[in-house]
Amino acid sequence: MAKLIYSAIMSLDGYTADTDGNFNWSMPDEEIHAFVNDLERDVGTYLLGRRMYEVMSVWETMDTRDEPPVIQDYARIWQGADKVVYSTTLDTPSTPKTRLERQFLPETVRDLKSGSDQDISIGGPTLAAHALNAGLVDECRLFINPVAVGGGLRFLPDGLKAQLELVDQRRFGNGVVYLRYRAR
Numbered sequence: 499m500a501k502l503i504y505s506a507i508m509s510l511d512g513y514t515a516d517t518d519g520n521f522n523w524s525m526p527d528e529e530i531h532a533f534v535n536d537l538e539r540d541v542g543t544y545l546l547g548r549r550m551y552e553v554m555s556v557w558e559t560m561d562t563r564d565e566p567p568v569i570q571d572y573a574r575i576w577q578g579a580d581k582v583v584y585s586t587t588l589d590t591p592s593t594p595k596t597r598l599e600r601q602f603l604p605e606t607v608r609d610l611k612s613g614s615d616q617d618i619s620i621g622g623p624t625l626a627a628h629a630l631n632a633g634l635v636d637e638c639r640l641f642i643n644p645v646a647v648g649g650g651l652r653f654l655p656d657g658l659k660a661q662l663e664l665v666d667q668r669r670f671g672n673g674v675v676y677l678r679y680r681a682r
Contacts, residue, residue, distance in 0.1 A: 500614035504626045505639040508653045509646055514623050516647040523645045527672050530641065531568040538575050542616025548585035550622035558593040584625055604632040627655035637680050638662065644673040
């Protein structure tokens with residue numbers, strides 16, 4: 499059975515984007531990007547909300563020929579995975595290997611997990627909140643940046659109660675800290 503993994507880059511005060519929707523403070527350097535690539539290799543399917551999908555879909559068509567190897571590598575990882583986009587406003591997906599779902603149904607995600615031999619990544623805190631509240635998330639992977647943004651889009655939803663176990667950690671040269679928690 500596949501694991502459902504919620505990964506995000508966040509600020510020290512718990513936000514994935516600031517009050518203006520900016521996340522330029524979270525751009526990973528080459529060391530972190532290579533580490534993320536290694537984590538993402540086992541992902542067979544990405545579950546994404548519309549906004550996260552629109553941000554990430556550039557990896558489908560971006561010309562990476564003159565980019566560093568870590569960028570080229572991530573583009574291959576992204577393009578190789580299936581995507582499920584949850585949106586009530588998107589007409590059709592713009593990328594191959596992508597299907598559109600109008601609503602998040604926990605039982606559908608449970609079926610996807612039980613029928614897959616590759617891990618599933620859920621991206622974006624709004625969509626992840628549904629999976630977290632339904633008890634579907636098996637792991638949370640946080641990249642905590644040494645910056646406080648004072649408000650915005652929170653990594654975890656208000657009211658969530660969860661018991662987690664720290665199973666991995668790493669400090670990067672630029673001060674970012676990676677924490678991996680498993681749900682108990």
